[in-house]
Amino acid sequence: MLNFRLRVFYSVATFSSFTRAAEEMFITQPAVTKNIKELESELGIRLFNRIANKITLTEAGRLLLHYTEHVLTLDKKFMFDLGVLKQKFAGDLKLGASTTIGQYVLPAILAQFKREQPDIELSLLNDNTQRIETALIDKLLDLGIVEGNSKNNQLKYIPFLKDEIVAVAHSSQSLFEKDEITLDELKSIPLVLREIGSGSLEVITDKLKQKDIKLKDLNVVMHLGSTESIKTFLANSNSIGLISINAVSKEIANGEFKIIDIANFEMERNFYFIHLHGVPSGFTEMFIQYALSYYNRK
CATH class of the missing domain: 3.40.190.290 (D-Maltodextrin-Binding Protein; domain 2)
Structure with a gap:
């Protein structure tokens, strides 16, 4: 199952917006910010550039997005294959x-x-x-x-x-x-x-x-x-x-x-x-x- 912080990261990266990510995931904007900060702290590197009201991915953020997309694909495949086994x-x-x-x-x-x-x-x-x-x-x-x-x-x-x-x-x-x-x-x-x-x-x-x-x-x-x-x-x-x-x-x-x-x-x-x-x-x-x-x- 995909880590929740990675899901938050993927949503922010996709929408280039903390606000849109919060709406998409049905959580508050402060919760989005908290998860991103914790993920950056865990990895020891900044994932987003924050300039005025614009958010862009850093080089590390682009690398993480690349791998997160692969993980998301595998996660969907796993959930489907598991459903086949469970017949649910x-x-x-x-x-x-x-x-x-x-x-x-x-x-x-x-x-x-x-x-x-x-x-x-x-x-x-x-x-x-x-x-x-x-x-x-x-x-x-x-x-x-x-x-x-x-x-x-x-x-x-x-x-x-x-x-x-x-x-x-x-x-x-x-x-x-x-x-x-x-x-x-x-x-x-x-x-x-x-x-x-x-x-x-x-x-x-x-x-x-x-x-x-x-x-x-x-x-x-x-x-x-x-x-x-x-x-x-x-x-x-x-x-x-x-x-x-x-x-x-x-x-x-x-x-x-x-x-x-x-x-x-x-x-x-x-x-x-x-x-x-x-x-x-x-x-x-x-x-x-x-x-x-x-x-x-x-």
Whole structure:
């Protein structure tokens, strides 16, 4: 089992912040400071440079971080292998999901996984695809689930679930009366889209590019940071939103929203599991297989 002081050190080194480390580990900032000082005293060398409000690793700190990462990997492997022997798993798994997946796809999987594996501590960071990928590269997460494949060569992408981005209008607006529009009509209709860096916008941009249409050719009236914000906006504006079918299926079923077909144009995509290249931890692989089987059972 990894020494607690090393866990505190790893958290401070990862976040470059005593405050963030305290929040991450659910301890006080003075407790973080105390553990770091005791570790430095035990090793007889300074691990962090503290200049004004900035914290950086010393050469000794970088060396310790290198070995601590290896120990953490071994610790996770040990906990998983021990769970195999005991037929009871205990450990932690840090997940990150892009907004649509984290809000509309994962909750049911997480709830059932937790019922079956109550001693595995799950945490979920919900952010846009770009930030989830960055968090994985910075080793803040074990596994990401994102919209689209940005082909970052530091990451491995594993297909998870098919999705489609659809054009929708709210029942309170006049655009709701339309059943189909052309791509030329799409250029003039007021549109509301997700923010820069989101997987949804990346897919939309790529699909339009295949039709020789650029984002600037469209009448985009607003970029919003969540699908829920887009749905609320559409309820108060005669606009069309381009959003995941997974995010609006219930509202379509009850008649609040309607899909407006775009002639000869589809925006299908995959959701992907992503992790750093190499063999994923046992807990990571367990969750991937569980999520895949969950949707195969449906």
